[in-house]
Amino acid sequence: MPAPAVPTSAMAVQVPLWHHYLQAIRSREAPRAQDFQRAENVLLTVLERVHALDPRFIVDYSRGLEAFQFALRSSEDPLDMEVPLWVDAEALLIEEPEATQSEDVPEVCRLGVPREGAGLERWTTDDIFTASSESDAKCRGHIVPSKVLCVLKDLLVAAIVHCKHHSLIRPGSLNAASLREEQLHLSLLVSSGWRTINFHVVPVVRRKLGVPALEGAQQMPGFPEGSLRRILSQGVDLVPASTQLWRTSTDYLLTRLLGELGSLQGHRLDSLSILDRVNHESWRDGGQTDGLTFGHLKTVLLWASVLFPAPEDWAELQGAVYRLLVVLLCCLATRKLPHFLHPQRNLLQGSGLDLGAIYQRVEGFASQPEAALRIHATHLGRSPPPRIGSGLKALLQLPASDPTYWATAYFDVLLDKFQVLNIQDKDRISAMQSIFQKTRTLGGQES
Numbered sequence: 001m002p003a004p005a006v007p008t009s010a011m012a013v014q015v016p017l018w019h020h021y022l023q024a025i026r027s028r029e030a031p032r033a034q035d036f037q038r039a040e041n042v043l044l045t046v047l048e049r050v051h052a053l054d055p056r057f058i059v060d061y062s063r064g065l066e067a068f069q070f071a072l073r074s075s076e077d078p079l080d081m082e083v084p085l086w087v088d089a090e091a092l093l094i095e096e097p098e099a100t101q102s103e104d105v106p107e108v109c110r111l112g113v114p115r116e117g118a119g120l121e122r123w124t125t126d127d128i129f130t131a132s133s134e135s136d137a138k139c140r141g142h143i144v145p146s147k148v149l150c151v152l153k154d155l156l157v158a159a160i161v162h163c164k165h166h167s168l169i170r171p172g173s174l175n176a177a178s179l180r181e182e183q184l185h186l187s188l189l190v191s192s193g194w195r196t197i198n199f200h201v202v203p204v205v206r207r208k209l210g211v212p213a214l215e216g217a218q219q220m221p222g223f224p225e226g227s228l229r230r231i232l233s234q235g236v237d238l239v240p241a242s243t244q245l246w247r248t249s250t251d252y253l254l255t256r257l258l259g260e261l262g263s264l265q266g267h268r269l270d271s272l273s274i275l276d277r278v279n280h281e282s283w284r285d286g287g288q289t290d291g292l293t294f295g296h297l298k299t300v301l302l303w304a305s306v307l308f309p310a311p312e313d314w315a316e317l318q319g320a321v322y323r324l325l326v327v328l329l330c331c332l333a334t335r336k337l338p339h340f341l342h343p344q345r346n347l348l349q350g351s352g353l354d355l356g357a358i359y360q361r362v363e364g365f366a367s368q369p370e371a372a373l374r375i376h377a378t379h380l381g382r383s384p385p386p387r388i389g390s391g392l393k394a395l396l397q398l399p400a401s402d403p404t405y406w407a408t409a410y411f412d413v414l415l416d417k418f419q420v421l422n423i424q425d426k427d428r429i430s431a432m433q434s435i436f437q438k439t440r441t442l443g444g445q446e447s
Contacts, residue, residue, distance in 0.1 A: 018274075018318050021373045025074065025273050033071040036079075039192035040067070042173045043081055043199060049159035049168075050083070050152070056122055057152060057203070058086045065255045068262070072269060073294050074277040076287055078187065078198040080251065082237070083152065085143075089207045089238070091117050093139055097245075108245040111205065111238070112139040127151050145184075145240035148203045153181050156188070156201065184240045205238040205246065222309035227260040232341075250341050257340070258298060261305055266314025271321040272301045275328075282372040283361045291358055299347060300328045302340040325366045332359040 047059045060082055070079065093112030113120050113129070115138060123129060124140060128148050131141035160176040163169045178189040185200040220228055231253055241247035261268045275297050284291040304327045314320045331337040331348070332355050339345040348355060365372050 017370065017373050018321070021277075022270055022274060022317060025277055028074075029071040032073075033067050035192040035195045036067050036070040036197065039173075039190040039195075039197045039199075040081075042169050042190050042192075043188070043201075045168050046156065046159045046163055046174065047081075047083060049162050050155045053155050053158060054151070056086050056128075057155065058084050060084055065252075065259050068259060069255055069294075072273050072276070074273070075280040075284075075294050076198075077293055077295075078200045080185075081199045081201050082204040082239075082252075083201060084204050084206050085148070087120070087123055087143075087205065089205050091120060092143070092205075095139070095142075108241045108247045109238070110244065111143040111246055113141055113143065114138055115140045142244075144244060145203070145246060146243035149181060149184075149186060149240065152201065152203055153179065153186055156186065184242075202239050204249070207235045207238060220306055222305035222307075223257065224260055224263060228257070231256045231260070250339075254298065254302070254340060257302060261301070264311070264314075266311060267317045267320035268301060268305060268314050270317060271314075271324050272297055274321055275300075275324055278365060278369075278372045282365065283358065290353060292353075296337060296347060297324070297328070299337060299340050300324055300331065303327055303338075322366070325362065329359065329362055329366065332362060 044059060044061070047057070050057050051059050066079065091114070093114055095110040095112050096107065097110065112132075113123055115136075117140075123143055124131075128143055128151055129141050130144050130147070132139050156179055157176050160169075160174060160179070164171075164174075173191045175189070178187075180187045182200075185202045188199050188201055190197050190199055234253070234256075237249045237252065238246040239249045258269075276294055279292050279297065280287055301324055304323050307327065308314070308323050313323060335346075335348055335355055337347040339347055
């Protein structure tokens with residue numbers, strides 16, 4: 001069944017404007033990528049010194065996709081810089097405390113060092129290790145995230161001082177005074193010309209084994225054949241979850257999936273870039289207010305790619321953007337945005353965001369995009385009244401005004417499209433059904 005098309009009467013006049021806005025975004029991609037590369041080179045130089053001081057911390061040079069993702073963005077949210085630990089994760093004991101498990105948080109665990117393990121002596125020193133207080137026949141003790149962060153912070157300070165003293169980094173590009181130890185990462189500001197980039201330096205344990213929960217996600221429409229299986233087989237990482245616990249992280253896998261979408265014909269990534277720019281400039285008032293993140297919008301695109309797998313769904317720019325808007329509006333209305341690889345997790349839960357207010361801003365843009373698509377103040381004159389047809393108006397009707405619109409045939413079509421897909425993962429089906437089902441508590445109310 002072909003995806004519902006955006007009414008021609010609503011968008012035909014705006015086609016040049018959409019493409020002009022996209023061209024303006026694209027014109028900034030190369031400079032942004034260069035800014036990221038310069039800032040990353042500074043930080044990598046410092047991390048090389050960290051590794052020289054303490055070989056337990058190694059340097060990750062495989063970050064080409066991070067530059068690609070940064071170029072897509074207009075938002076200035078912090079970027080993660082992962083620092084892998086030089087340890088064989090498969091030789092460690094993965095202990096999952098049952099009392100801490102919840103459907104809405106990533107799986108957490110403790111990293112234990114086995115008593116019989118060989119070659120793990122460097123991970124049993126007091127600076128990063130706590131011995132077991134109980135007589136455990138298998139576990140000698142645990143690698144503690146808070147201790148690892150403390151050691152890494154001290155190493156970074158020493159490395160920055162060394163690099164500046166030996167002129168290995170440009171004057172003014174980095175200051176140890178900006179280094180802050182926060183709850184689960186180290187925050188560091190790096191200057192790249194006129195742009196300052198906030199990096200979150202995160203220690204990470206690489207795991208080669210995949211996660212059983214992801215096995216059912218390896219056959220999904222909308223992605224190049226075999227790409228999901230190949231990417232998910234790389235396994236997931238462990239990053240700090242608290243002072244004592246580690247959690248699984250799939251951020252790298254999601255970035256790889258985004259790169260796979262970029263290999264397809266169509267405007268998938270263009271639609272993401274446009275909405276991220278509008279989100280930053282309009283919905284978040286130039287980044288001055290809290291709101292949706294690039295990660296939220298990236299997740300919306302991944303789900304939209306599954307719901308609309310046909311190439312023709314992404315052939316036209318404005319149609320591609322509106323496919324993302326449909327999914328985003330419904331997620332905001334139902335207050336549910338499932339994690340793409342762990343759909344039982346709701347990425348909007350506990351965010352502290354005013355989802356009702358965000359919904360109204362997104363709906364306002366969908367109804368009348370002209371004002372938000374201005375490149376500068378003189379780009380357009382006075383904004384004309386909304387030019388939307390009755391079909392699009394029904395689709396974009398504010399839920400708070402009339403909740404019945406969320407039970408219209410349009411969303412029935414979306415749900416039907418998902419139900420006929422050949423997907424084995426029942427959790428994924430259940431999660432996506434919960435997004436597109438009729439909701440009775442909408443707008444600014446609590447669900």
